[in-house]
Amino acid sequence: MEERKxxxxxxxxxxxxxxxxxAVAPNYKYNFHKSLSTVTREIVQEANIIIGNPSKDRVRxxxxxxxxxxxxxxxESYVKEGILNKDVILANATGAYGQGISEYMISLVLxxxxxxxxxxxxxxxxxxxxxxxxxxxxxxTVLILGPGDIGGSFAKKMHNLGAKTISVRRTMGxxxxxxxxxxxxxxxxxxxxxxxxxxxxxxNTPATTNIINKDRIALMKKSAIxxxxxxxxxxxxxxxxxxxKTKRIAGAGLDVFPEEPLPVDSPLWxxxxxxxxxxxxxxxxxxxxxxxxxxxxxxxxxYINKGKVATEVDFKTGYKKSIV
Amino acid sequence: MEERKxxxxxxxxxxxxxxxxxAVAPNYKYNFHKSLSTVTREIVQEANIIIGNPSKDRVRxxxxxxxxxxxxxxxESYVKEGILNKDVILANATGAYGQGISEYMISLVLxxxxxxxxxxxxxxxxxxxxxxxxxxxxxxTVLILGPGDIGGSFAKKMHNLGAKTISVRRTMGxxxxxxxxxxxxxxxxxxxxxxxxxxxxxxNTPATTNIINKDRIALMKKSAIxxxxxxxxxxxxxxxxxxxKTKRIAGAGLDVFPEEPLPVDSPLWxxxxxxxxxxxxxxxxxxxxxxxxxxxxxxxxxYINKGKVATEVDFKTGYKKSIV
Numbered sequence: 001m002e003e004r005k006x007x008x009x010x011x012x013x014x015x016x017x018x019x020x021x022x023a024v025a026p027n028y029k030y031n032f033h034k035s036l037s038t039v040t041r042e043i044v045q046e047a048n049i050i051i052g053n054p055s056k057d058r059v060r061x062x063x064x065x066x067x068x069x070x071x072x073x074x075x076e077s078y079v080k081e082g083i084l085n086k087d088v089i090l091a092n093a094t095g096a097y098g099q100g101i102s103e104y105m106i107s108l109v110l111x112x113x114x115x116x117x118x119x120x121x122x123x124x125x126x127x128x129x130x131x132x133x134x135x136x137x138x139x140x141t142v143l144i145l146g147p148g149d150i151g152g153s154f155a156k157k158m159h160n161l162g163a164k165t166i167s168v169r170r171t172m173g174x175x176x177x178x179x180x181x182x183x184x185x186x187x188x189x190x191x192x193x194x195x196x197x198x199x200x201x202x203x204n205t206p207a208t209t210n211i212i213n214k215d216r217i218a219l220m221k222k223s224a225i226x227x228x229x230x231x232x233x234x235x236x237x238x239x240x241x242x243x244x245k246t247k248r249i250a251g252a253g254l255d256v257f258p259e260e261p262l263p264v265d266s267p268l269w270x271x272x273x274x275x276x277x278x279x280x281x282x283x284x285x286x287x288x289x290x291x292x293x294x295x296x297x298x299x300x301x302x303y304i305n306k307g308k309v310a311t312e313v314d315f316k317t318g319y320k321k322s323i324v
Numbered sequence: 325m326e327e328r329k330x331x332x333x334x335x336x337x338x339x340x341x342x343x344x345x346x347a348v349a350p351n352y353k354y355n356f357h358k359s360l361s362t363v364t365r366e367i368v369q370e371a372n373i374i375i376g377n378p379s380k381d382r383v384r385x386x387x388x389x390x391x392x393x394x395x396x397x398x399x400e401s402y403v404k405e406g407i408l409n410k411d412v413i414l415a416n417a418t419g420a421y422g423q424g425i426s427e428y429m430i431s432l433v434l435x436x437x438x439x440x441x442x443x444x445x446x447x448x449x450x451x452x453x454x455x456x457x458x459x460x461x462x463x464x465t466v467l468i469l470g471p472g473d474i475g476g477s478f479a480k481k482m483h484n485l486g487a488k489t490i491s492v493r494r495t496m497g498x499x500x501x502x503x504x505x506x507x508x509x510x511x512x513x514x515x516x517x518x519x520x521x522x523x524x525x526x527x528n529t530p531a532t533t534n535i536i537n538k539d540r541i542a543l544m545k546k547s548a549i550x551x552x553x554x555x556x557x558x559x560x561x562x563x564x565x566x567x568x569k570t571k572r573i574a575g576a577g578l579d580v581f582p583e584e585p586l587p588v589d590s591p592l593w594x595x596x597x598x599x600x601x602x603x604x605x606x607x608x609x610x611x612x613x614x615x616x617x618x619x620x621x622x623x624x625x626x627y628i629n630k631g632k633v634a635t636e637v638d639f640k641t642g643y644k645k646s647i648v
Contacts, residue, residue, distance in 0.1 A: 103460055103485070107434035114431045114606030116599065120444040123600045126593045128585035134607035136427055160484040161427070261452035269450040275440065276447045282438030283458035 004029045006064070010039055010052025011071060013293050021051070024301045049303075051296050056083050069299050071292050073097045073150065074231065075313045076204035084315075091299050091309045094149045094320060096291035097281075101201070102153035104281040105227055108253030109137065109158075109197055112225045117275050135196065135223070138162030143195035145188075145211065146230055147179065148320070151201035155179055158197075166191055170207070170319070185211075192219040197227065204231035205318040214239035217249065225251045229281060232257040237268075244271045255281055328353045330388070334363055334376025335395060337617050345375070348625050373627075375620050380407050393623050395616050397421045397474065398555065399637045400528035408639075415623050415633045418473045418644060420615035425525070426477035428605040429551050432577030433461065433482075433521055436549045441599050459520065459547070462486030467519035469512075469535065470526035470554055471503065472644070478523060479503055490515055494531070494643070509535075516543040521551065528555035529642040538563035541573065549575045553605060556580040561592075568595045579605055 005028045009021060012034045022030055031047070033039050036055060044050070044058040051069045056077045059065065067089045068078065075092045078084055111117055115131040122129055140163045144151045147167040155165045159178035166181045168188055175182040183191060188211075192198065198220065202208040212226065213236040220226075226249065228235055237258055243249045251273040257266075260279055268274060299309040314321045329352045333345060336358045346354055355371070357363050360379060368374070368382040375393045380401045383389065391413045392402065399416045402408055435441055439455040446453055464487045468475045471491040479489045483502035490505045492512055499506040507515060512535075516522065522544065526532040536550065537560040544550075550573065552559055561582055567573045575597040581590075584603055592598060623633040638645045 099462060099486075100458070100460060103434065103462070104438055104458070106485075107431075107438045107440060110427065110431035111435050111440050114428055114601075116431060116435050116440065116601075116606060117444050119601045119606065120441050120599065121448070122602075123593055124445070124448070126588045126590075128588075128602040130602060130604050130607065132607055134424070134428070134605070134609050136424060136609045136611065138423060138427070139609070139611060157485055161430075161481055162423075264450045264452075266450075269447055275444065277438075277440075277443045278446075278452040278454060280454050281458070282440060282443065283454065283456055285458050285460045285463070287460065287463060 005048040006031065006046055007049045007051070008039070008043060008047035008054070009033065010036060010050070010054060011293055011296065012289065017293055017297065020297055021300065024297070025304050049300070051300055056080075059083065061085075062088075067091075067300075067303050069093075069296050069303070069309070071296060074203060076231070076318060079313060079315045079318050086315065089303065089309065090313045090315070091303075091311045092313050092320075093292050093295050094311050096288060096295045098149035098153035099291075100285045100288045101150045101229055101281045102157055104255070104277075105150075105154045105199055105201070105229055105253075106157055106161075107282060108227050108275055109142075109199075109225065111275060112251040112253055112273075113137065113140075118272065121272065136162075140164070140196040141166065141194050142197040142199060143168070143191055144179075145198070145200045145234075146202035146208075148201065150229065151199065152176065152178075154199060154201065163197075166195070170317075189216065189219060192216055193221065195224055196221065197225055199227040200230050200234050202230040202234050203318045204233060207317075209233050210236045212236065212240070217243045220249050222247075222249065224249045225253070227253045229255045232260065241268060241271070244273050247273070251275075253277075255279055329372040330355065330370055331373045331375070332363070332367060332371035332378070333357065334360060334374070334378060335617060335620065336613065341617055341621065344621055345624065348621070349628050373624070375624055380404075383407065385409075386412075391415075391624075391627050393417075393620050393627070393633070395620060398527060400555070400642055403637060403639045403642050410639065413627065413633065414637045414639070415627075415635045416637050416644075417616050417619050418635050420612060420619045422473035422477035424609045424612045425474045425553055425605045426481055428579070428601075429474075429478045429523055429525070429553055429577075430481055430485075431606060432551050432599055433466075433523075433549065435599060436575040436577055436597075437461065437464075442596065445596065460486075464488070464520035465490065465518050466521040466523060467492070467515055468503075469522070469524045469558075470532075472525065474553065475523065475525035476500065478525065482521075487521075490518070494641075513540065513543060516540055517545065519548055520545065521549055523551040524554050524558050526554040526558050527642045528557060531641075533557050534560045536560065536564070541567045544573050546571075546573065548573045549577070551577045553579045556582040556584065565592060565595070568597050571597070575599075577601075579603055 007028050007030050009032045041058040044054045049067045070092045113135045118131040142163045144155050144167045156178040159165045167179045253275040255277045302309045312321045331352050331354050333356045365382040368378045373391045394416045437459045442455040466487045468479050468491045480502040483489045491503045577599040579601045626633045636645045
C-alpha cells in the first residue's frame with residue numbers, strides 16, 4: 001500500500017474551511033497550523049504538500065516536497081537557487097490581493113495629491129494653514145510598472161476616476177480597455193517624463209532591481225509622485241531620497257524598502273513629502289484573508305485533480321507562468 | 325441717454341478672460357479687482373452687477389445691485405435676511421467644484437480606511453508598526469447627505485470604486501444610475517445604521533443645522549466614518565467629539581467647523597481618529613479656478629441675454645432654484 005501523502009497547512013482557517021481542504025483528498029494526512037510559530041523544521045521537511053508560507057530556512061532542500069501553495073503574492077524567497085528542488089510546483093496567491101492593495105495605492109495617490117500628510121503634521125501642531133494647490137486624478141497621467149493583478153486593479157480604478165493610464169510590461173499582450181497606452185519595458189525612459197504618478201507593483205527579480213534608478217528619477221516631472229507596493233529594491237533609494245529632499249519631485253508613498261523594518265535612524269522617516277507604511281499596504285482588509293484561503297483551496301483542488309494550478313510561478317522569471 | 329450699468333468683477337482673471345467678460349456687454353462700465361483687498365464699500369454699493377464674492381458688510385442693503393454671481397458654491401452669507409434686496413438675482417458657482425471636492429472626499433475615506441493618519445503619526449516617531457485591519461470601499465455602504473454637484477460626483481466615483489451608494493435628498497427626483505438607493509430626509513434614522521461612510525455636502529440652511537446630532541451619531545455603526553465638506557454646523561460637534569474620543573465610531577474627516585479657524589485650544593486637534601483640513605478641501609486644484617471663471621462668464625452672458633442663469637439660488641431654501 002502506497003504511503004499516505006502528508007499535507008502541511010499553515011493558514012489561519014476555520015473548521016468549515018479545514019473540512020473543505022480535507023475533502024479534496026480525504027486519504028491524505030493533514031497537519032494544520034494557524035501560524036509559523038508551531039511549525040518545526042521536521043514538520044516542514046516531511047510534508048509532500050505545503051499550503052501557506054514555511055520559512056525558507058526550514059523548507060530548504062526538502063526532498064519530500066511536491067507542491068507549495070504560498071499565501072503571499074510574492075515568491076522571491078522561494079525561487080532563489082538552492083531553496084526548492086526544481087521539480088516542485090510552486091504557486092503564489094496572486095489574485096487575492098489586487099482589490100485590497102489597489103485601494104491602498106489610490107489612498108497614497110490621493111493623500112499626496114491633497115497634502116493630507118502635511119495637514120496631519122499641521123494638525124499635531126494645532127495649525128490651521130493652507131498647504132497649497134491640490135492635483136486631480138482626473139487630470140493626471142499614471143504610469144504603471146507591473147500591471148498584473150495588483151497593478152491592473154489599480155489601473156482600472158484610476159481609469160474609472162478619470163486618469164490617463166499607461167502601462168509598461170515585460171512582454172506585450174492584449175491591452176485591457178482600462179489601459180490607454182501599453183508598452184514594453186524598453187520604452188520606459190520616454191514614458192517617465194509624461195507621468196504625474198509612477199506606480200510600481202513589481203515582483204523582486206534581477207530585471208526589476210533598481211528599475212527606478214537615479215537616471216530615471218532625473219527624467220521625472222517636478223510634480224511627479226512615486227508609489228511603490230512591490231519590492232523595496234525596485235527603486236534606487238539614495239537617489240529617491242535626494243529627489244524628495246531637494247523637492248526635485250513632489251512626493252512618494254512607499255510600503256516597501258530595501259531594508260525592513262526601515263531602520264529607526266533612516267533619514268527617510270523625516271521627509272515631509274514621503275508617506276511610509278510598514279510593508280502591510282495600510283493593513284490587510286479582513287476579506288483578503290478569506291480570498292487567500294479560497295484561492296489556496298481552489299489551487300489545492302486543481303493540483304490534486306488536474307496536476308496543475310492557475311497561479312504557478314516560473315522559477316526563472318519569478319512571474320506567473322504564461323501557459324499552465 | 326440711459327446711464328451705463330456698472331459691473332464689478334472680483335476674480336483673479338487673465339487678459340483674455342477679461343476681454344470675454346467685456347464682450348458680453350461692451351457698453352457697460354467695468355471695474356476689475358483681483359482680490360477683495362482693493363474693493364471699497366463705495367465700489368460695491370454703486371455696482372449694478374457683481375461677479376465674485378463681495379464682503380457681506382459692504383454689499384448689505386445695496387440699492388443698485390441687480391445681479392450677483394458668486395464664485396463660491398455656498399451662498400449662506402448672502403441669503404440671510406437684510407443683506408440683499410429680494411429682487412436681486414443671486415447665483416452661485418455650483419458645478420465648478422464637484423470634481424475637485426469629490427476627489428478630496430475620497431482621499432479622506434481612503435486615508436481613514438487605511439489608517440494613513442495613524443501611519444503619519446507613527447512616521448514622526450520613526451515607528452514601524454501595524455495599525456490594524458483596513459476596510460475596503462468596494463465592501464462599503466456610503467450614505468450621501470446632499471447629493472448635488474459635489475455629493476453627486478462623490479457618489480458616482482464611489483460607485484465606480486465598487487461601493488453601494490445611498491442618498492437622502494430634500495425632495496425625490498430622478499434617481500441617477502450611480503445611486504443604488506434614494507430616499508428623502510425623513511428616512512435618515514433608518515439609513516444611518518447601514519452606513520460605513522456618512523458623507524455630508526450640505527448647504528448651510530436651518531434644515532441642515534445639526535442634522536447629524538447626538539441621537540443620530542448613536543445610531544451609527546461602531547466602524548462608521550463621517551466626512552463633512554459642507555458646512556460646520558451640520559454636525560453637533562460636541563457629540564461627534566465624544567463619539568470619536570470614546571471610539572464609539574471609527575473616525576471622521578472634517579474640512580468645516582462651527583467656528584473657523586478652528587480655535588488653537590480646540591480638543592478636536594488632538595483626536596487620533598479625526599483628520600482635519602482648514603476649510604480648503606485639501607487645497608483647490610488650479611483647474612477649479614478656471615472652471616469658476618468659465619461658469620461666471622457663462623452665467624453673466626445668460627443674465628444679459630436671457631435674464632436668467634442656471635445656478636440661481638432660492639433665497640428661501642439656500643439651494644439652487646428648481647426651475648429656471
